[in-house]
Amino acid sequence: MAADPSKLTGPEQAAVFLMSLGEQAASSVMKHMGPKEVQKVGTAMASLERVSRGQVDYVIQQFSEAVQDQTSLGIGSDEYVRSVLTNALGDKAGGIIDRILLGRNSKGIEALKWLDARSIADIIRNEHPQIVAIVMSHLDPDQAAETLLFLPERMQSDIILRIATLDGVQPQALQELDEILETQLAGKSSAQSSMVGGEQAAANILNFMDGSKEAVVMEGVSQVDEDLAERIQELMFVFANLIDVDDRGIQTLLREINTETLVIALKGADEELRDKILKNMSKRAGEMLREDLEAKGPVRLSDVEAAQKEILAAARRLSESGEIALGGKGGEAML
Template structure:
């Protein structure tokens, strides 16, 4: 008897079965992470058995039919039609998958809930449960909630998010119902990506640096390999020192347009002398003089306000990195120009 196929395996087999031309049209609509995961799964698929291919194609066809039936008459209509051709258990599975696709993120209802109230409820939950929820929330929301949780539990939660792969639908459903019940009265009206080191890196990039350092140091002590993998995906203000001088000159023009010379001056309040000099040296003479004058005249700043401004600076650099204007390196190695 053939072993059940996981969803990632089925996706890989479907792409292989469709052939290069048709698969490429599907893949171009996926996120970069999904493409990487799919490519990895395809690479590990040595040979597709005829029975496996047939099962995947049938599954895909049934899901497409279910969606078509739903568009014509809703879930009850789709269930009624599919029940005429399939066993009830099979119909339940298909309808459940389509319903999840329509509903989207099972924890969307938490996005507009106050972070402090959410953190109060989550304090009594198991770290694995908290990790599952945070991995499915937007990164800004997850970071807001994480920082309100007890410091001694954050490291465990972060490790569980990084190691997370797939969710069991029945577990998610039970958790969703329980949380909705607990959160009645302060829910707002309100993504199906799961965890992984990418999620952790994005969350850690959004919390205060002191807390990020504490969690990162804990990871380095307990799971150095995971810490290294997460570190490669993160970008902190200190890593500006690793950007090629020529690229930084070009990037600072955009940064100043976005946050202004005063914003840059505020950012310099919380960096070492070498980095401060590197940033100033990469500006035009006029901008450099203006930033120095603003820096010297700045009143005392709250650390959290400086960190917020540094995050704005970093956000611009990340956008430029995505556009290929600059290369951000975590190692300190700079690309040479020849």
């Protein structure tokens, strides 16, 4: 963990703050967090060593200032959430706001996030494909991608097609679906539509799929709607788009990747991207990587795709935590 308090990551600050509250209070807070947040903060807690008084004081001071600056006294809670998220996330806030405000009582659907992909697939595999698409749109993209692989192959393209063309779910329909799922799990609002699904959601899910599986699914979508397939493809962030990540972002990403994975991934990269990677390494590390690339014999395409997917997954994790900014297809435009 960083010695300088100001360099603590978000999860590390949350971990320090929660541990300073004591076990009971920390447990109460974490009950209101989602699975992704619990995992990140839990990992940070496990890695905490020798937390200094200065670090604790800094985190508490930051929390105190945030509370004072963002108090919702005199403001309706829904309006406050909308205002804070819109200011923080801009255009990206819409779907998240709907998910929080319209889906905050969605116990059944939200509970699925705590299950493994195979269990989710078992629960939804016999539902109508449109129901499956709605459920998948509520999952995080990586979890949805893994769940899709456990569904029958004949369904996969149809589900992605439905996700891409899904533009809203009426609250009453969402509530009924939620109650059905809650009942199933127990055995083992506003007039607006809840904004889930869409072409970007479909692209995000496909980003996490194995290359060969992704190609099969996209081929199925293309046969039904070629224009839609092209639009989804345009929104996907692929390995070649790493060329649009700035040098600092590439350096941060390289610290998360082992050399063998990088060598295999670069076997399928063009010269421009290779050069970008090499220029962001130390001279010695760059020379060793060149030697490894030259010495590496032929590599199966499936191995190259798997290595590239692993690196892209690391890039997305870093992007979600705010450590790097992804550009190009599927990324946020930088001005």
